[in-house]
Amino acid sequence: MxxxxxxxxxxxxxxxxxxxxxxxxxxxxxxxxxxxxxxxxxxxxxxxxxxxxxxxxxxxxxxxxxxxxxxxxxxxxxxxxxxxxxxxxxxxxxxxxxxxxxxxxxxxxxxxxxxxxxxxxxxxxxxxxxxxxxxxxxxxxxxxxxxxxxxxxxxxxxxxxxxxxxxxxxxxxxxxxxxxxxxxxxxxxxxxxxxxxxxxxxxxxxxxxxxxMHISSDINKIDARFPVQTVLRPQSKEFLDYRGYAGRVASGIFRPKDKVTILPSGFTSTIKSIDTLDTSLEEAYAPMSVSITLEDDIDVSRGDMIVKANNIPTATQEFDAMICWLHTNTARPRTKYTILHTSNEQKAMIKEVIYKIDINTYQREVDNKELTMNDIARIKVRTTRPLMIDEYRDNRITGSFVLVDDGTYETVAAGMIM
CATH class of the missing domain: 3.40.50.300 (P-loop containing nucleotide triphosphate hydrolases)
Structure with a gap:
């Protein structure tokens, strides 16, 4: 090769x-x-x-x-x-x-x-x-x-x-x-x-x-996902009516005239333009950073996701994930953490530790569910608002997250959505 x-x-x-x-x-x-x-x-x-x-x-x-x-x-x-x-x-x-x-x-x-x-x-x-x-x-x-x-x-x-x-x-x-x-x-x-x-x-x-060694791209080219990082509203007279949604394409391809859905609201529209600082593009794909404008005046904010209307991820407040516990402090079940998923940041908790992995035998431990540093476990996560997710095996970006301790602001876990 x-x-x-x-x-x-x-x-x-x-x-x-x-x-x-x-x-x-x-x-x-x-x-x-x-x-x-x-x-x-x-x-x-x-x-x-x-x-x-x-x-x-x-x-x-x-x-x-x-x-x-x-x-x-x-x-x-x-x-x-x-x-x-x-x-x-x-x-x-x-x-x-x-x-x-x-x-x-x-x-x-x-x-x-x-x-x-x-x-x-x-x-x-x-x-x-x-x-x-x-x-x-x-x-x-x-x-x-x-x-x-x-x-x-x-x-x-x-x-x-x-x-x-x-x-x-x-x-x-x-x-x-x-x-x-x-x-x-x-x-x-x-x-x-x-x-x-x-x-x-x-x-x-x-x-x-x-x-x-042949390396195939791990970027998902099928499922179009665009997490919105910020809303652009320039104050100059030239762009007074401009309203763009800036972010990085997580996966898939977006083009002007594509029909899209805004999540979690579910409103639909059509892409008017895809812009960079210097020019407008005919298409945008991962991992490009662009600004997308829509034909309709829809309320879109940071943490929302623009997707193709015919290919929508799961929007849910509860999901299973495999995590690696990263912190010296033991995990506290049902304690609220901050979850960071794409550009979405909100409160979440570990609802349940389903099992841990015994790293020597790869067997599941269902009796010992206390999470300490370096433990790998399957857990159930509950969030305060819906997250737009894909399974990690399909999309590394929308299928991964981290948990942050609200008291210390330290990252305590990295997770992969199942």
Whole structure:
């Protein structure tokens, strides 16, 4: 499959502590020449000062640890690099179990999840947790990097055993594509170039796989959804009668003369124009930011949604969702939170915890319904006013939300509508 040179690929990295994630990212950045000269000189100097023969690739990313030590909270670090074939964004998340919630953030927009496994230790609880989250967020591709193969004498048997174990438990998950690559991030085996130490592995190395992997758009092109962010009423004489509804197209395509419905009111109209700062457009599609004007004078405000008249989402005050609880404070059932869904902000509560997921067995726990940090659960949400929703599997934008604590204004949960 020939890749689109202009196509951006977003991938997230996940692994337990010391699985070599920092070294792998450093290797990708170093070998793709995405390191500035002054950074390279600094890291080279530090490596020599520590008596290391080669450049310590992990130092390219270990600045995060220094910042954490200074009390600076960094949830997800985004790193950028390019090759002649493709542009990349890496969502680099911490490996400690208490930062599992950060993977949810980093993986929410990813096309690919790289899951690292230490070849010496095999699959851990964190491996299963990360795989489950990747499945829950419906990341279409997982690449399992079995790292530190140099420390197990590049054993094909070790690789095959870990692969079989992963395939066994991941059969319970919904992932379209899982690939396995034995690597040594430290020495570069099968990262950019094929390994001379693992001739038994005949498939492509990691970077080639990322460059040529076919990535289909996760934007829903069928269901037209336009959450209104603000109403534009210019005060200049030239635009005195202009009333536009500004926002970002969440999905689908809008064109002038399309018949649309405004939710939750249910009023109908026809699109008069689709405007940007400089010009009017013949069509708008995700993720474009535009202003839409209507033929009729209808009361439309922030939080409303413009949709095609023949394709209407569910408008409801109660729905089921899978959530990851992100906060150190335990969830308080029937306590009101603020729900943020597209441009809609209102009060909501967790009406019921239906079940939690035991991350080791993927079994449902119906007896233990107390939500603590990193818990993944299916819940029932009740809102004060109708929300215009789609299932997350159909639309990542209108199918997702966050809950905010009204007292602290901190985000406490991220949810995917079922």
């Amino acid at each position: 020939i890749s689109d040179n202009n196509q951006l690929l977003r991938f997230t990295t996940a692994g337990s502590v010391d699985d070599g994630k920092s070294t792998l990212i450093g290797r990708l950045l170093y070998d793709s020449k995405a390191i500035f000269e002054d950074q390279l000189e600094t890291v080279s100097s530090i490596s020599k000062r520590k008596g290391q023969e080669h450049i310590n690739l992990a130092l390219f990313t270990d600045g995060l640890r220094d910042e954490r030590a200074q009390g600076i909270t960094i949830d997800v670090a985004y790193r950028y690099f390019t090759t002649p074939k493709r542009k990349f964004i890496i969502a680099d998340t911490p490996g400690h179990i208490q930062y599992t919630r950060n993977m949810v953030t980093g993986a929410s927009t990813a096309n690919v999840a790289l899951i690292l496994i230490d070849a010496r230790h095999g699959i851990s609880e964190q491996t299963k947790r990360h795989a489950f989250i990747a499945s829950l967020l419906q990341i279409p591709h997982i690449i399992v990097c079995i790292n530190k193969m140099d420390l197990v004498d590049y054993s094909e048997k070790v690789y095959n055993d870990i692969r079989s174990h992963f395939e066994e438990f991941s059969s319970k998950l919904y992932v379209k594509d899982i690939r396995f690559i034995p690597i040594s991030a430290l020495d570069g085996d099968n990262v950019v170039n094929r390994s001379k130490n693992m001739l038994w592995y005949q498939e492509a190395p990691l970077l080639y796989t990322l460059e040529y």
